[in-house]
C-alpha cells in the first residue's frame with residue numbers, strides 16, 4: 172500500500188520535525204537535491220482553484236529534477252463526462268509516481284486514495300483539511316521563532332470553513348505549551364469536532380472571543396484567515412461577515428514586538444497591504460516555504476534519500 176497524506180495526523184510529530192529539518196537543508200543546499208527525482212513524475216489533480224498549492228507542488232517537483240502533469244480544473248478532465256474521482260485517480264496513478272489532489276468535497280482525497288497505486292497527498296478538501304499548508308505554516312513558525320512549542324497562538328477569521336485552521340490546530344495541539352485563542356464571529360467558530368479532537372481530548376487551554384483587539388497584546392503568533400466565500404450557502408451571510416476583521420498597522424500597535432503574522436493566502440480584505448511592510452508579517456515568507464516543505468514531503472513519500 173502506498174503511503175498517503177490525507178490529514179496532518181497521518182504524520183507523527185517526529186516525522187514533521189524530520190520534514191522541517193529536510194526543508195531547512197534544501198534551503199541551505201538546493202544543488203544537492205536537483206537530480207533527486209529524475210525520471211519521477213508528480214500529477215497535480217486540482218478540482219478546485221489554487222495558485223500557491225498547485226504551483227508550489229509543481230515548482231517543488233521541477234526543483235527536484237522530476238516532471239509534472241495534471242489539470243487545474245475539473246472541466247478539462249473526463250470528470251466533465253461523468254467519470255468518478257476514483258476512476259480518474261486510478262487512471263492517473265498509471266502515469267505518475269505521486270499525486271497531489273484538491274477537491275471541493277470533504278473526504279474526496281481519502282476516497283480517491285482507495286483507488287490509487289501511488290501516494291496521494293491531500294492538497295485541500297472542502298472545508299475540512301489542508302495538511303501541506305500546515306507543514307508550510309510549521310516550517311515558517313520554526314524559521315521565525317526557532318521552535319514549535321510554548322506559544323500563545325491567535326487564529327482569526329473564518330474558523331468554521333477554514334481548512335488550514337483545522338489542520339494547524341490539530342498539528343499544534345501535539346506540541347507542548349501551546350495556548351489557543353480563537354477569534355471569530357459567532358457564526359464562524361471553530362467546529363465542535365476540531366475542538367473535541369484537538370483541544371478538549373488533550374485538555375489544552377483555549378479561549379473563544381469575537382474581539383481581536385482585546386487579545387492582541389497576548390499573542391506570539393497571529394494566523395489570519397479569509398472568510399471562505401465559496402463555502403457559504405447564501406451571499407447575504409457572506410457579505411455580512413466578510414469584513415469582520417481587517418488587520419491594519421494601527422491595530423498592530425498593541426501587539427508584541429516579536430509577533431509573527433501568518434496567513435495561508437489568498438487574502439481578500441482581511442490584512443491591509445500596508446501591513447506587508449511590517450517586519451512581523453511572515454505570510455510572504457510562508458509562500459516561499461511552501462515549495463521547500465513540499466520538496467521534503469515528495470522525497471519522503473517516494474522514499475528517496477539524498
Ligand code: CP
Nearest residue numbers: 221222223224435436
Ligand atoms: N494557501 C492555499 O491553499 O492557497 P491556494 O488556494 O492558492 O492554493
